[in-house]
Amino acid sequence: MGKLLKPPGHEPTNFHGLITVSPQMRQLFSEIEKASASSAPVLLRGETGTGKELVARALHRLSRRFRGPFRALNCATLTREMLASELFGHIKGAFTGATRSRKGLFELADGGTLFLDEIAELPLDLQARLLRVIEQRSFVPLGGTEQVSVDVRLLSATHRSLRHAVDEGRFRADLMFRLRVVPIFLPRLAEREGDIEALTWHFISVFNGRGPRRVEAVDSEAMDALEAYDWPGNVRELSNVIEYAFVMGEGEVLTLDELTPELREEPPPIAAHRRADDRGDEQDEERRELIDALERAHGKKTKAADLLGISRTTLWRKLKEHQIDDW
Ligand SMILES: Nc1ncnc2c1ncn2[C@@H]1O[C@H](COP(=O)(O)OP(=O)(O)OP(=O)(O)O)[C@@H](O)[C@H]1O
Numbered sequence: 001m002g003k004l005l006k007p008p009g010h011e012p013t014n015f016h017g018l019i020t021v022s023p024q025m026r027q028l029f030s031e032i033e034k035a036s037a038s039s040a041p042v043l044l045r046g047e048t049g050t051g052k053e054l055v056a057r058a059l060h061r062l063s064r065r066f067r068g069p070f071r072a073l074n075c076a077t078l079t080r081e082m083l084a085s086e087l088f089g090h091i092k093g094a095f096t097g098a099t100r101s102r103k104g105l106f107e108l109a110d111g112g113t114l115f116l117d118e119i120a121e122l123p124l125d126l127q128a129r130l131l132r133v134i135e136q137r138s139f140v141p142l143g144g145t146e147q148v149s150v151d152v153r154l155l156s157a158t159h160r161s162l163r164h165a166v167d168e169g170r171f172r173a174d175l176m177f178r179l180r181v182v183p184i185f186l187p188r189l190a191e192r193e194g195d196i197e198a199l200t201w202h203f204i205s206v207f208n209g210r211g212p213r214r215v216e217a218v219d220s221e222a223m224d225a226l227e228a229y230d231w232p233g234n235v236r237e238l239s240n241v242i243e244y245a246f247v248m249g250e251g252e253v254l255t256l257d258e259l260t261p262e263l264r265e266e267p268p269p270i271a272a273h274r275r276a277d278d279r280g281d282e283q284d285e286e287r288r289e290l291i292d293a294l295e296r297a298h299g300k301k302t303k304a305a306d307l308l309g310i311s312r313t314t315l316w317r318k319l320k321e322h323q324i325d326d327w
Contacts, residue, residue, distance in 0.1 A: 002220035004253060007205075012198040016058035018051060019202045022192035028055075028184065035182045036062035041134070043119075043179050044157040046186030049236030052157040053117065055186065060113040065153060068112030071105045076118035083126055085142055088133075094143025106139060110150045119156040119179065120165045124172070131175045154179065189234040196227050199235060203242040204254070215245075216252040221309060225256055225263045256309070265314050287322045290315075294324070 012021045015029045035042050036059045044052040053072065060070045073086055081095075089104030105114055116122070122130065133139045138149040156179050165171035189195060200223070204215050222245075231237055241260050249258030256264065289308065297303035305315040 001255065002224070004217040005220055005223055006217050007201045008198075012202060016061055017054050018058060019195075019199055020192070021194040021198040024187050024192050025195065028186070031182075031184055032058055033062065035059060035184065038182075039063075039065075039153045040181040041154045041156070041179050042182045042184055043162070044155065044184050044186060045159075045161070046157075047159050047188055047232075047234055049234035050186040050188065051235055052186060053115065055184065056113070056115040056155045056157065059155060060115075060153075063113070063153065065112050069109050070113050070115065071109040072115040072117060073105055074117040076121040080123045080126065083122070084129070087126070088129065088139050088141050090142035091144040094141075098143065101141075104141060106133060106150050106152055107141075107148060109152045111152075113153045113155060116154070116156040118158065120158045120160060120162055120171060122171075124170070127172045127175050131172065131178060134175075134178050189231040189238065190229075196231070196238065197223065199238055200226055200242060203239050206239075207243060207246045213246050213250060214252065215254045217254070219253055219255045221256040222254055222259060225259055225309075229263050265311055283322075286318070287324070290318055290322060290324055 012019050013026065013029075015032075018025065018029070020026060020029075032055060042056075042059060044055055046052050056072070057070060060066060073083075075083060078086060085102070085104065087104050087106060089102050089107055090098050092098060092101045129139065133150075134154065136147075137151065138147040140147055162171055162176045162180065166173045166176055189199075200218065204218070208214050226238070226241070233240070241263065242254075244260050245254050245258040249255065290304075293304040293307045294301075297307060301315055302312055305312045308315065310318075
């Protein structure tokens with residue numbers, strides 16, 4: 001067990017549900033504030049779990065449309081036909097199974113905001129229809145003949161570059177320019193200085209509120225592992241990891257062995273100080289640390305793995321990587 005870390009005395013900034021201490025995110029808040037004052041389309045770009053939907057909701061809440069509806073649709077989860085019907089609605093009898101008329105999201109979001117997640121996945125023919133709605137502020141539901149006028153602010157999000165999708169012929173350039181009048185980029189969690197720790201305390205407080213377990217401190221070894229991990233699932237993954245620890249562990253201290261296996265596989269003391277431009281030195285240092293641990297453990301691999309705070313399998317993999325096989 002390492003040192004016991006207590007929650008910091010000061011609360012992190014809470015900006016419409018977005019928790020942060022990092023300068024990168026604070027900078028983003030001022031962009032959100034400026035963008036919310038207008039009705040210009042915003043394109044949010046960031047990896048999964050970085051908070052794009054939270055930002056979209058904040059943009060809506062801060063805007064003059066806050067009393068109007070907020071509607072969201074993930075373009076990657078539906079078939080082409082279902083997407084068309086979700087977005088534009090249909091008239092009774094428009095297709096087999098359309099036993100009654102149904103309003104689409106553009107109509108349901110009238111006077112408010114429509115958030116289209118994973119916009120790069122929108123099929124090309126629907127991109128053409130979306131462009132027309134943006135230009136004409138009206139559309140015709142499937143099977144209908146009458147134009148329906150709407151006043152909707154469009155927010156969209158993507159985890160990959162729309163520019164690439166355009167270059168590959170999968171996305172219309174004219175639509176891309178229409179959608180990203182205001183581009184907002186959300187950095188990966190691992191790149192936000194101080195946010196892993198701040199969000200860890202935030203989620204601990206959320207899960208403390210749900211009971212029955214109450215966590216009052218975090219073992220520094222667990223915090224090192226949280227800091228060292230790369231967080232491919234970003235904030236959503238961090239929330240899941242803390243929830244997992246609440247479910248699997250017990251007592252007032254959150255410890256390393258309560259973290260998910262991916263996190264325990266990481267060697268915290270080495271990875272915590274990782275610098276991308278230091279890979280060569282780091283390799284040497286890692287090799288020295290491995291040999292040192294093996295010496296101290298008199299060649300016993302399980303003991304050496306314990307000393308390094310990594311699993312036996314990780315130790316075995318690292319020994320192979322460094323070609324240390326004479327132990
Ligand atoms: N800065 C933050 N503070 C507090 N909670 C956050 C923050 N960022 C994200 N979250 C939480 O993490 C989860 C994922 O966030 P969100 O759904 O907004 O991400 P996303 O980028 O839209 O993900 P996806 O691309 O997978 O849809 C949500 O539960 C959200 O409340």
